[in-house]
Amino acid sequence: MMAEVLSIGDELLIGQVINTNQAYIAEQLNSVGVSVARMMTVGDDQTMIIKSFEEAFARCDVVVVTGGLGPTHDDITRSAVCKFFQTDLVVNEEALERVREFFRRRGLAPRKINEDQALVPRSCTVIQNSIGTAPGYLFEQRGKYFIVMPGVPFEMKAMTKSFVVPFFTQRASGVVIQHRTLKTTGIGESFLAEQIGDVNEIIPPNSGMTLAFLPSPTGTRLRITALAKSIAEAESGIRNAEEKLRSKAGKYIYGAEEEEMEQVIGKLLAERRLTLAVAESCTGGLIADRITNVPGSSNYFERGIVSYSNESKVADLGVPLALIHHHGAVSREVAEAMAFGIRVKANADIGLSTTGIAGPTGGSAEKPVGLVWIGYSDRNGTLALRFNFGDDRRRVKERASQAALELVRRKLLKLDQ
């Protein structure tokens, strides 16, 4: 089945609110074999709304509408729905009781505009709202489905989980869609494509499968999509493609789905009972921040030092001042001394360091903005690698933090650099 997702609301058209509903609905529909062919957003304008209903319902099997069901004057979706389906409003007793209960629990009396939310289109199936006051609607017509839900994200999500997903799970007709995303870093999109080679060898042509490259500043995601007759068939196709991708570019793949590098590192450190300490200059605390986003990181993260001054590099990390004067703070030698220094100072198994020029100023011909040295130290030795991460300050910090954590991952897994 093919679906269109339609959002209604002026707040979206003026860019005041980022639309997170469409992505959520698409993901949920996908999981039960309903593909989304198109997403649309229109404003609080009855003519536009009805026109978009007509277009979408003509093109697709499923239309999911959100927004404009609230109690105030600018919520006009319900009346547009009535016009579109040529029906009128009736009181839904269960919805009315829910509105009253909603206010009772808050020690308040509902106003007429609140009770009016229990008025629903006569010809629909009511989707009760377990969290808020506006019910949703389902219309079935010639094997097609038209669903209307409130735009408030948590109300919409509750209805989607409790009603929409089970509804389509029962009706899913054959096709199943599955996705698998592999996350790579340390290699540019085009070099990764070269490494992977002919896509037809990964994904058989006409197999209902696709491979997408999704780049971001900290790495490229590889997304395998399979359309199949059964979950088992889709999963086997994906497994196959994943194996081939891993055989071509495995060392760049650090995680899958929503997994973050700091979670991957955290798991590896915890398994090996190793501790980590970091000394950051140009990343300014971002590495420590990322590591400590992971629950339980206090078990392996010992401390972090953000050494923005030479004094701190000397006092907190034991970097010889002469080394800084001789090579400059942004140098292989200082990166190595920082990584070694924090490891010894913190009595940790691994020391990690960054020193670089985040910009926008401070660059020179020899040491341009974006130049970053990343240092690594463990009991087997100390080294530093040189990178250039471009000229946007925040981006330099993000890419440097990712490369530093990736260096730890490769060392722990004994992958080549």
Next chain:
Amino acid sequence: MMAEVLSIGDELLIGQVINTNQAYIAEQLNSVGVSVARMMTVGDDQTMIIKSFEEAFARCDVVVVTGGLGPTHDDITRSAVCKFFQTDLVVNEEALERVREFFRRRGLAPRKINEDQALVPRSCTVIQNSIGTAPGYLFEQRGKYFIVMPGVPFEMKAMTKSFVVPFFTQRASGVVIQHRTLKTTGIGESFLAEQIGDVNEIIPPNSGMTLAFLPSPTGTRLRITALAKSIAEAESGIRNAEEKLRSKAGKYIYGAEEEEMEQVIGKLLAERRLTLAVAESCTGGLIADRITNVPGSSNYFERGIVSYSNESKVADLGVPLALIHHHGAVSREVAEAMAFGIRVKANADIGLSTTGIAGPTGGSAEKPVGLVWIGYSDRNGTLALRFNFGDDRRRVKERASQAALELVRRKLLKLDQ
């Protein structure tokens, strides 16, 4: 002028990526008097893409397309654009030079697929990409405009700012829309509303102006919107409303527009030639990360210590171990000792500290998850404040970092707590 915003990409249709581009583009178009009538999202499918081009360009004066301009096989927007405008591809020398320069700066050689990004539709005006490798395109036809940009948010934003906004500023006719956003923190949305009182006293009824409350975990933004005949008229209405808002709730307003707390603090510290050092436990480096996002922060940020272990609190900050044992690491006493310790150790004017329970584990009845002590020390003395920031780990870190920086702001401006 009316616009439609069109996003292209399977990653959007499967809900893998939340579309933030549409809101950004809408906001920017609005600011120069171009209203957005509709937003659409379609997948990487040439037929669908061309169909949506036809629909949108027929209905509106301006179409803004993003996505699908990358170098890999799944990027098909360029060929769809060529078909739609019945044109072919030519090399754009400036774009080619930019691609080569992009790789040169990274010490890499561009591949053919990278250089191919300099191939652009013959009949378009090229919008150069100052950050990435894919140029954008502008087509003008019968007084209508068709713009194509990459989907990578920061590249799209750079093109919008440098090209799209100035382009339509020249061509805008009639109504002007202006926004002004004031950022508050340290007060809940409903308390802020109470403080501000009757909105009609801030914004004259029927004036074409509106006031919106936009809450987020780290504070509530107040957004004034004015529709007017001229920029001068809109600006004067906004100035008036802003003055009234400031007289009612001024001390909670720390900045305006996209200004971040760390920029506000940075400016205050630089003006006063004061230095800051931070000792973080539960915020895990986020405060240092935020401070060092600001260019020039090395002038006032001396160092940061992320003390995740008691050993580090003792060794790096001089907190007496007995104090930790007696009061616990999450306590007023330890927060104060950390703030004082980092100030003295770093020889800085101001010491700032956090210690708390970010969760999800580690809480108790007496010290629940979300409890955070924030310490502050300057030559006039040392203090600590107690907060509870809820039970989501990342949110606790964000809210604690915001409250810590806000404490510095209030101290520097001598506002009451």
